[in-house]
Amino acid sequence: MNSSFPRIIALLRKECGYSQKQVAQDLGISQALLSHYEKGIRECGLDFLTRIADYYGVSCDYLLGRTPDRNGAFLTVEDIPEPDAAGRETIRGSILPTLNKKLIANSLNIVFDKLQRCNNKGLTGEISAFLMLSVYRVLRLLYGANAKNPEGTFAVPSMLARGTATAHMQMAETNAECLSKGMAVGEMEPLLSQDDLAMTPDQLAQDYPLFASSLFNLIQNAEIRMGYNNKK
Known part of the structure; x- marks a missing residue:
């Protein structure tokens, strides 16, 4: 067992x-x-x-923990629904959650399209791990706010979850940076050409007319949060 x-x-x-x-x-x-x-x-x-x-x-x-699906199903790409498959979102109260969700989701469309173009398994895996761990941390934060939620839902004890997830996020980020700059990490092959990662505001706007404005707004909001809110 x-x-x-x-x-x-x-x-x-x-x-x-x-x-x-x-x-x-x-x-x-x-x-x-x-x-x-x-x-x-x-x-x-x-x-x-x-x-x-x-x-x-x-x-x-x-x-046995081989699948998170209680019926034993193993997910394939075709099995995973689109984020808005349930239809148009119903806004309840504040519009802020829906707005931020769209900014993040649209920006991730660009990120994963770039990864698709790079066609590097290691780089895609490490960036995906970083993002998944970030969502995991947020979920643990919200889940832990209600003491009635059963602790056994997660394998990692609550006292270890944040630190362990953060450590692995930092490792995934470091690995991704090395791979993206042409340095092998363990058995992961490096990205041999950075041409597909060429990005200027004009290029992004041209290549992603539906998503670029969301990305630019996300960048601006993030930098305002970091205290860089003075445009020169």
Whole structure:
């Protein structure tokens, strides 16, 4: 078994509002044994794995941490919906969240188009990791604000999440910088030509007529936040 299994079965039980005694009785084992499974002290057999998967209505792959989808699906590019696939956003109250979402999403369209043109797996992976970790940190911040949210949703303990994510963000940024400037990192091949990363305001406006204004606004807002709000 692996480290994900104890955390996930404990989380599922708590989400359902079941006691260890109730689940143990339903599954035909002792409460002490179930407690050991949930704490990772003992490993279960395949028979128990399938029984508890059926009990909670999830897949064995989900219980083993092989996929975040409870039905066991493994995402492909085609499976991932477009950000606005649900239709036009409904603005509730302030327009600010929708405005900032569009500025960020449109700017990322440019970033990932540039990565597509570069066609460098390592560079794409490191920049993607940096961005994913950034979103992860924001999610942990919001999630942790409500004490009723179950801690077991995440594998990383809350006290370690921010520092660990930040460290890996810095490493991903450093790797991406090295790769983008032609320096190999481990087994990752460097970017051999920086031609596809040539960017001037005029070029960006010409190449991305729908998204460039969002990018320029994002740059301006970020630099104002950093205290550079005086245009010369």
